[in-house]
Amino acid sequence: MTVNVSVIGLGPWGQIIANKLSALPDFILKSTYDALEGRRLEQAEAAPSLDAVLEDATVQACVITTPNDTHAELATALLNAGKNVLVAKPLAVTAQECDAVTALARSRGLVAMTGHTTLFNPGILLMKKLVADSGRPVLDFDARRRGVGRIQNNSVLLDLAVHDIANAIFVSGQRPVSARHTSRAYGDCAEAQAQMFMRFEGGMTGHIESSWIASHRRRTATVTLDGQIIELDELAATVTVYESSSRAKAMDDKFVAARIGEYTVESHDALAEELATFARFVREGGFPEENAKIARSVVHAIELSQDLHAYS
Numbered sequence: 001m002t003v004n005v006s007v008i009g010l011g012p013w014g015q016i017i018a019n020k021l022s023a024l025p026d027f028i029l030k031s032t033y034d035a036l037e038g039r040r041l042e043q044a045e046a047a048p049s050l051d052a053v054l055e056d057a058t059v060q061a062c063v064i065t066t067p068n069d070t071h072a073e074l075a076t077a078l079l080n081a082g083k084n085v086l087v088a089k090p091l092a093v094t095a096q097e098c099d100a101v102t103a104l105a106r107s108r109g110l111v112a113m114t115g116h117t118t119l120f121n122p123g124i125l126l127m128k129k130l131v132a133d134s135g136r137p138v139l140d141f142d143a144r145r146r147g148v149g150r151i152q153n154n155s156v157l158l159d160l161a162v163h164d165i166a167n168a169i170f171v172s173g174q175r176p177v178s179a180r181h182t183s184r185a186y187g188d189c190a191e192a193q194a195q196m197f198m199r200f201e202g203g204m205t206g207h208i209e210s211s212w213i214a215s216h217r218r219r220t221a222t223v224t225l226d227g228q229i230i231e232l233d234e235l236a237a238t239v240t241v242y243e244s245s246s247r248a249k250a251m252d253d254k255f256v257a258a259r260i261g262e263y264t265v266e267s268h269d270a271l272a273e274e275l276a277t278f279a280r281f282v283r284e285g286g287f288p289e290e291n292a293k294i295a296r297s298v299v300h301a302i303e304l305s306q307d308l309h310a311y312s
Contacts, residue, residue, distance in 0.1 A: 003279045005061045006031045006053050006083075008074060010039040012150075013088060014065035018044060020271055021063070026279035030059050035066075050074075054081040061111075061282050064088060068158050072097035075112060079104050084111040086278045089162050095300040102292045111281045113288045114295035116166040120270035120277070123232045126239050126263060127223060128171045136225040141168040141206045143221040146214030155191035157181065157302050160210035165198075165298045167221060168208075174200035175297045179305035186213050198301060229257055237265040 005027045007018040014034070022029040022043045032040060033047040040046035047053045053062065054077060061084040064074050072092035075085045079101070091114040092098045105112035118124055131138060143164035152159060169175055176198045186192035192213050198206035219234035229242040241261035281288055 001283050002026060002028050003060050003282050004028050004030045004058050005063060006033065006047065006056070006059045007044075008033050008050070008053065008062055008064045008078075009066035009088075010034040010036075010041070011065060014063075015041065016271075017063050017065055017088075017275075020275060024272060024275060024279075026276050031056070050077070054078065054083075059083060061085065061278070063115075068154060069093055072101055075101045076104060079108055079110055079112065082108070082110070084278075084282045086111075086113045086115055086275070088115045089117075089166070089295070090114070090158055090299050090302075091295040092299060093158070095296055095303055098292075098296040098299050102296070106287060109285075111278065111287065113278050113281065113291050115274060116163070116170075116291065116294060116298075117270050117274050118163045118167055119170050119291075119294070120268075120273040121234070122268045122270075123234055123237070123239055123265040124167050124171065124221070126265065127221065127230055127232055130230050130239070130241060131171055131223055131225065134225055134228055136228055138172045138174065138202065138204045138223060138225055140204060140224040141172060141221070142224070143167065143207075144209045144218050146209065146211045146219075147217040151186065151189055151192055151212040153189055155183070156194050156210040156212060157183070157191060157196065157305070160212070161194060161196055161208050161302070162298050164208045164210070164221065165196075165206075165301050166294050168198075168200075168204075168206050169294050169297050171221075171223060172200065172202070172204055174202040174204050175293075176206070176301035176304065177201050179301050180308050181305045182308045184213075196305060198305075232265075234265075237267070239263040239265060 021027045029044045031045045031047040062078050063086045065088045145160050179198045181196040183191040183194040193211040196208040221232045223230045231240045242257040243260045244257040
């Protein structure tokens with residue numbers, strides 16, 4: 001059974017989502033709606049208003065790709081109209097709003113899912129498996145996401161760091177309990193670059209670097225285990241595993257990390273897999289519990305984070 005879907009918001013990401021939906025067998029792209037006149041796609045009807053989407057009984061699901069501060073309000077309106085929703089990350093801008101949206105979806109027997117697309121990245125999935133197979137305690141998660149996309153007026157914490165916070169939670173199975181960050185403005189963007197430091201419930205520490213203004217692109221994630229290191233380089237499409245010395249015996253000892261495995265990450269359409277997963281929940285019922293927990297924990301971590309004011 002195909003799912004009749006509408007896309008709310010036709011900015012750059014909304015257009016990517018709409019084009020992908022129209023190419024997938026799981027969906028029929030019924031309509032799109034954008035508050036700015038003139039934004040429309042040839043392959044779908046342009047709804048004249050949001051109310052037109054809310055009142056269209058043929059639309060079973062909606063994908064929300066509007067500014068972050070509108071996510072909770074739109075998701076609430078759509079759920080109340082009987083529509084399943086996939087919300088581009090973050091689900092909302094406060095944990096309280098996340099709770100309200102997911103509670104409403106559950107009460108109405110609908111799906112509320114957040115678009116944490118990197119959780120469908122085969123490199124992240126492989127890291128999670130290698131961590132689980134090792135049976136070793138997770139000590140630290142470090143991620144760098146630099147020079148990705150265009151500079152936006154929104155904070156990199158809500159647009160870039162959310163990916164890596166979600167990855168850290170997903171790979172480790174731990175939730176952040178405290179966080180601090182520093183950020184730097186650039187032009188009209190108040191937070192174009194940020195460093196975020198976290199501590200997790202299981203004792204893991206985390207460091208995330210996010211930047212739109214770096215001189216070169218970089219997408220890496222490193223998980224440090226007790227005696228082992230796992231590194232993902234998304235751009236090189238590799239995951240490398242190192243066996244490491246667990247402790248130094250003396251001041252002049254050198255840290256040793258011997259490469260014991262390297263994997264090539266096969267090309268995979270993570271966005272298509274995410275959308276197909278959403279369609280499966282809509283068709284078969286159930287609720288994406290792990291997704292909801294991660295979505296809330298990501299927003300809560302950013303809420304917890306206090307600005308260290310290290311940059312002027």
